[in-house]
Amino acid sequence: MKAMSLLQFGRGHVDLVETETPAPGPAQVLVKVLCCGVCRTDLHVVDGELPDPRLPVVPGHEIVGRIEGIGRDVTGLAPGMRVGIPWLGGSCGVCAFCRTDRENLCPDGRYTGYQIDGGYAEYAVADASFCFPLPGGYDDVHAAPLLCAGLIGYRALRMAGDGRRVGIYGFGAAAHIIAQVARHQGRDVFAFVTPGDHQAIRFSTEVGVTWAGFSNEPPPHPLDCAIVFAPVGRLVPEALSRVVPGGVVVCAGIHMSDIPSFPYRLLWEERVLRSVANLTRRDAREFLAVAGDIPLTTHVQTYDLAEANRALSDLRSGRLSGAAVLVP
Numbered sequence: 001m002k003a004m005s006l007l008q009f010g011r012g013h014v015d016l017v018e019t020e021t022p023a024p025g026p027a028q029v030l031v032k033v034l035c036c037g038v039c040r041t042d043l044h045v046v047d048g049e050l051p052d053p054r055l056p057v058v059p060g061h062e063i064v065g066r067i068e069g070i071g072r073d074v075t076g077l078a079p080g081m082r083v084g085i086p087w088l089g090g091s092c093g094v095c096a097f098c099r100t101d102r103e104n105l106c107p108d109g110r111y112t113g114y115q116i117d118g119g120y121a122e123y124a125v126a127d128a129s130f131c132f133p134l135p136g137g138y139d140d141v142h143a144a145p146l147l148c149a150g151l152i153g154y155r156a157l158r159m160a161g162d163g164r165r166v167g168i169y170g171f172g173a174a175a176h177i178i179a180q181v182a183r184h185q186g187r188d189v190f191a192f193v194t195p196g197d198h199q200a201i202r203f204s205t206e207v208g209v210t211w212a213g214f215s216n217e218p219p220p221h222p223l224d225c226a227i228v229f230a231p232v233g234r235l236v237p238e239a240l241s242r243v244v245p246g247g248v249v250v251c252a253g254i255h256m257s258d259i260p261s262f263p264y265r266l267l268w269e270e271r272v273l274r275s276v277a278n279l280t281r282r283d284a285r286e287f288l289a290v291a292g293d294i295p296l297t298t299h300v301q302t303y304d305l306a307e308a309n310r311a312l313s314d315l316r317s318g319r320l321s322g323a324a325v326l327v328p
């Protein structure tokens, strides 16, 4: 099969390789990759901003696949089914985190497109218990961004609490999905974009946010909570300065530039600053059910599998509105 593979740490691009089509192990499924979303985390993997990827590795953890083969121990899935394969690809199942519904923090967690070959390929194998049937109403390319942008965005929104006024810093793939969920929940959404990025203002307005402005501007009302999707540390004190006492600021990315020091008064009055790491299978089931109910409009830009580097560089330079999706 053809795959786009990261061959060396921090290489900054992937290379087209011909490789054996994998065979599913006893607890795995083999899927034909229908498409695979491109997530900012892939960029961090390819650019060497995350430590210790297994190398070589095929990136990609927003896989929409059709099951073509199943291992002998797999139950509940069958050839022909369409499934989604997200970032969390395995966990130990026995540690204190796994036993308390926090498998996202498992020290032996394994991640798709990082320690496990992912979806920048024609085929992929995955642990069957970490694959999820996808809701109807989404074609393959529009379903792909649900699997990380949507799912981890949903976890971030949950961690932000149920405040009515939600700020979102960085308006890309995750934000455009989660803004729709928050609006559907009857909340007001305030989008903050890079100063001068009028295209992002237009995009967030199309998606239906309550207000959109530049990240160095005050919103028209103080926020109850804020989610920082942009990997930019200086937005953290900025967001803290915009939330009410008791407000929550969630950092939703896996990598962020250093957070500058800030005065204690920004945290005082019980403001909460936290991160969100990975996802649990419960998040996946809950969010995919929500996505089946609402339904969400995902904005995608498709690329051939062989154009993975162009998709990555468009994401790197902020030239994308919505989500990039590779189609083998």
Ligand SMILES: [Zn+2]
Residues within 6 Å of the ligand: 091, 092, 093, 094, 095, 096, 097, 098, 103, 106, 107, 108, 109
């Ligand atoms: Zn564990």
Ligand SMILES: [Zn+2]
Residues within 6 Å of the ligand: 039, 040, 041, 042, 061, 087, 148, 149
């Ligand atoms: Zn991701």
